[in-house]
Amino acid sequence: MKAFLAKGIIIHQTTPPMDWVDDPDSLLQKRLTIADQTFAEAAEKLQQLPKVRSRSLDALASRLEGLLIYRQWMIDAHRRMKSGVVTIAMGQPELTDLEKAAAKYAAAEAKVPASASDLMDWGNILRATGKFEEAIVQYRRAIDLDPLYADAALNIVIAYIDRFERSTGPR
Numbered sequence: 001m002k003a004f005l006a007k008g009i010i011i012h013q014t015t016p017p018m019d020w021v022d023d024p025d026s027l028l029q030k031r032l033t034i035a036d037q038t039f040a041e042a043a044e045k046l047q048q049l050p051k052v053r054s055r056s057l058d059a060l061a062s063r064l065e066g067l068l069i070y071r072q073w074m075i076d077a078h079r080r081m082k083s084g085v086v087t088i089a090m091g092q093p094e095l096t097d098l099e100k101a102a103a104k105y106a107a108a109e110a111k112v113p114a115s116a117s118d119l120m121d122w123g124n125i126l127r128a129t130g131k132f133e134e135a136i137v138q139y140r141r142a143i144d145l146d147p148l149y150a151d152a153a154l155n156i157v158i159a160y161i162d163r164f165e166r167s168t169g170p171r
Contacts, residue, residue, distance in 0.1 A: 001045035001064060008038035009071055016084020032075055039072050059112035063121070066104030069097055070125045088130045088162070098129045116146040123155060132163035 012035040018028045046068070049061055073094060078084055089095045105122040108114070114122065123138035136159050142152040 001042055001049075004038055004042035004045060005064060005067060005071070008035045008042065011035040011038060012071065012075055012078075015078065016086075018084070020082040032078065035075055036072070039068055039075075042068055055111045059108040062104045062108035062111075063114070063118055066101040066108070066125065067121050069101035069104070070121065070128065073097055073101075073128065086128070088128055088166070095129055098125055101125045102129065102131075114141075116142040116149050116152065119145065120149070120152055120155065123152075123159070127155070127159050127162060130166065132159045132166075135159045 011031055015028055015031050015035075018031075021028050023029060024033075042064070046061060046065055049057070053061065073089070074086060077087060077089075077094075080090070081087060089098050102122065102125045105114070105118070105125065108118075109122075119138045119142035123135040123142070126132075126138060127135035136156055139152045139156045139159065142149055143156075146152075
């Protein structure tokens with residue numbers, strides 16, 4: 001299940017630099033479709049997990065469900081914006097979906113502490129909902145766990161820029 005998610009993420013990460021093309025036979029559209037299909041397979045695998053599970057397996061499943069929701073949103077946002085530039089959610093139901101993803105991470109955190117990469121994913125979800133301060137908290141926690149995690153520091157800066165551009169919070 002984690003491998004399916006990783007595969008879908010890698011495939012989708014190849015698409016942002018590509019120019020938008022509506023042709024369904026284009027490389028861009030084929031990769032987006034393959035990423036979608038891979039995430040659908042991951043969702044099927046998640047459904048096959050036993051309903052009674054250990055705290056650690058339950059936490060892992062919650063994080064993977066949250067990540068799956070977020071990554072599917074990224075593909076949908078890519079198609080909506082016709083750009084690989086990640087933005088924040090635009091209204092409902094996008095916000096509802098991303099808030100559900102963030103709740104999955106919070107539930108998992110109550111069971112098993114998150115790793116630095118989990119905190120990064122959680123922060124990215126929060127940033128996508130426009131909760132920049134909460135995202136920064138998660139990015140800082142990631143740095144506390146792994147001071148060499150450069151992506152966390154970069155994401156703090158991006159969250160501050162996003163907050164400034166959207167005029168939320170103190171300047």
